[in-house]
Amino acid sequence: MAGDWVLGVDIGGTNVVVGLVPAEGGPAAGVRGRAMVGGAEASVMVEHIARMTRDSMEEVFQAHSGGRVVGVGVGCPGDLDIAGGSVVAAHNLGWFDVPLRDLMSDALGLPAVLENDANCATYGEWWQGAGQGFRTLVGVTLGTGIGGGIVLDGVLFRGASGTVAEFGHTTINYTGRRCTCGNYGCLEAYASGPNIAARAREGLEAGAESALAALVDGDLDAITAVTVYEALVEGDEYAHEVMVETARILGVGVANIINVLNPDAVVIVGGVTRAGDHLFRPLRSEVRKRAFGRSEAACRIIPGALPETAGVVGAAGVFLSEASRGD
Amino acid sequence: MAGDWVLGVDIGGTNVVVGLVPAEGGPAAGVRGRAMVGGAEASVMVEHIARMTRDSMEEVFQAHSGGRVVGVGVGCPGDLDIAGGSVVAAHNLGWFDVPLRDLMSDALGLPAVLENDANCATYGEWWQGAGQGFRTLVGVTLGTGIGGGIVLDGVLFRGASGTVAEFGHTTINYTGRRCTCGNYGCLEAYASGPNIAARAREGLEAGAESALAALVDGDLDAITAVTVYEALVEGDEYAHEVMVETARILGVGVANIINVLNPDAVVIVGGVTRAGDHLFRPLRSEVRKRAFGRSEAACRIIPGALPETAGVVGAAGVFLSEASRGD
Numbered sequence: 106m107a108g109d110w111v112l113g114v115d116i117g118g119t120n121v122v123v124g125l126v127p128a129e130g131g132p133a134a135g136v137r138g139r140a141m142v143g144g145a146e147a148s149v150m151v152e153h154i155a156r157m158t159r160d161s162m163e164e165v166f167q168a169h170s171g172g173r174v175v176g177v178g179v180g181c182p183g184d185l186d187i188a189g190g191s192v193v194a195a196h197n198l199g200w201f202d203v204p205l206r207d208l209m210s211d212a213l214g215l216p217a218v219l220e221n222d223a224n225c226a227t228y229g230e231w232w233q234g235a236g237q238g239f240r241t242l243v244g245v246t247l248g249t250g251i252g253g254g255i256v257l258d259g260v261l262f263r264g265a266s267g268t269v270a271e272f273g274h275t276t277i278n279y280t281g282r283r284c285t286c287g288n289y290g291c292l293e294a295y296a297s298g299p300n301i302a303a304r305a306r307e308g309l310e311a312g313a314e315s316a317l318a319a320l321v322d323g324d325l326d327a328i329t330a331v332t333v334y335e336a337l338v339e340g341d342e343y344a345h346e347v348m349v350e351t352a353r354i355l356g357v358g359v360a361n362i363i364n365v366l367n368p369d370a371v372v373i374v375g376g377v378t379r380a381g382d383h384l385f386r387p388l389r390s391e392v393r394k395r396a397f398g399r400s401e402a403a404c405r406i407i408p409g410a411l412p413e414t415a416g417v418v419g420a421a422g423v424f425l426s427e428a429s430r431g432d
Numbered sequence: 433m434a435g436d437w438v439l440g441v442d443i444g445g446t447n448v449v450v451g452l453v454p455a456e457g458g459p460a461a462g463v464r465g466r467a468m469v470g471g472a473e474a475s476v477m478v479e480h481i482a483r484m485t486r487d488s489m490e491e492v493f494q495a496h497s498g499g500r501v502v503g504v505g506v507g508c509p510g511d512l513d514i515a516g517g518s519v520v521a522a523h524n525l526g527w528f529d530v531p532l533r534d535l536m537s538d539a540l541g542l543p544a545v546l547e548n549d550a551n552c553a554t555y556g557e558w559w560q561g562a563g564q565g566f567r568t569l570v571g572v573t574l575g576t577g578i579g580g581g582i583v584l585d586g587v588l589f590r591g592a593s594g595t596v597a598e599f600g601h602t603t604i605n606y607t608g609r610r611c612t613c614g615n616y617g618c619l620e621a622y623a624s625g626p627n628i629a630a631r632a633r634e635g636l637e638a639g640a641e642s643a644l645a646a647l648v649d650g651d652l653d654a655i656t657a658v659t660v661y662e663a664l665v666e667g668d669e670y671a672h673e674v675m676v677e678t679a680r681i682l683g684v685g686v687a688n689i690i691n692v693l694n695p696d697a698v699v700i701v702g703g704v705t706r707a708g709d710h711l712f713r714p715l716r717s718e719v720r721k722r723a724f725g726r727s728e729a730a731c732r733i734i735p736g737a738l739p740e741t742a743g744v745v746g747a748a749g750v751f752l753s754e755a756s757r758g759d
Contacts (some may be wrong), residue, residue: 264694365593
């Protein structure tokens, strides 16, 4: 049946994913992903995205005998001017002062909204994923960086300037590890993908025994969070230790969130959730130690349900939510 | 002129304060305070409060040629069941499973609401104090413990179970100082009144030179946060160091709040704000280092404007806010 669709675009540090989401809700269809072109101008990436979108529409409209796209939501990392629709600075992408919302709108001939990528992923999980039905939902996104979002009574909370839930740069150890942001002891300095790898590497350099070194043929610089996970799955004791420590540190960060926001649920989004109980058991145990009893009892800590498409679904959802506010 | 008033009751670990607040807003009148009776049953304290209330009403109604009290808001520390109106556990008061809202309502013959004391203080600052006009306001209360509150669009945010903004037990150094809650590195373990004193004492025991020791006739156990403040005012270098360190650590906590909630303002409530620039300058400087630039720029960090009565005014305001929701 032909219907209304919203395009979701999820721009990340390494990949961009697009997909069409039914305006009445549902999973993303015609999902297309591709690697980001390192250092590419935003206008070049917008052309790529427009091409992916046309492929996606062709596939979806063929399967549904027609259809219509009513708008586009764009999720992007970095420092954004939400009201102005522009990327002020996205260091990982090399984009500065890019009017991304209007570029996308012009390229596709559709109304567009721009939103922070982690906000989109959180909203996607609230709208169609693991966060459905929760009044106060917090999302924590784990990847190259650590971010998040807050959905209150079904509305993305934006604070004073659209820069809420920057959990990666909350301090959990003010005398601790140096962070890429220049400070010491940020959550991200311990538990982002690259820092999980860095901590694993440091232990090996200090003499820890592990199958990890063999997995990367002795090239410790080649260790990633994924390598650590693979060693863990193969029963490596040291990789397990690194994961448990990561989980406990994430537990400190999640306990802080719970003590501040007293949410109904915290949904954890990102590849590291594949570690399952290896992650969630020590994480929940640390939260039980540190969170206020009544708040801990009220809060579920759950993995996201849309591992590949939370950002796409959420970006589309944010477009609809903004469009309905504008009515 | 005779008018409608709301009684505000602010129960603290050491004092209880009552006052009448005009229902249309304004400062508290007929304010009465007294020391809490150590270990007293709640019913005994309720009798004391009822007596203070009668004195307060007599004074205010005489001055205004009559008047009417329409209800009572009660602020209380500890673990509260807000919906049920009861104190589940207030360790500092020795109260467990006390139906405080109904005790107070019966004693005064007035409808009553119960709310967390730090929530009340924050709401009071939003309604009549330094937080007026801010859409997203966070209060941080500094005293024997550290707490806070969150007001969003004029409504006290309560989360899933009414236990939001427990800033004192957010972790800023997970390998750090032991906290009374049993964990390590809570903000409160560094920056509450007793812990400011403890840190000052530890430095003296380690050989720091200071006029502080003389101020307490060599009895280091007699040092309090107030003594540290007095030494600071008299130009003591070591007391200044302790205050700057306290301010920086509070800055870490406030930066975390800003990175999570992106508020329009953070209002700091409590006696320690008397330190003025000695507190606020290093605190703001630490926040500038650690908070997300756009969020930091959007946020004012200000002292409360109702040093003695924020809790009383806020408790009365919460009663009115709840009454209007119930209409």
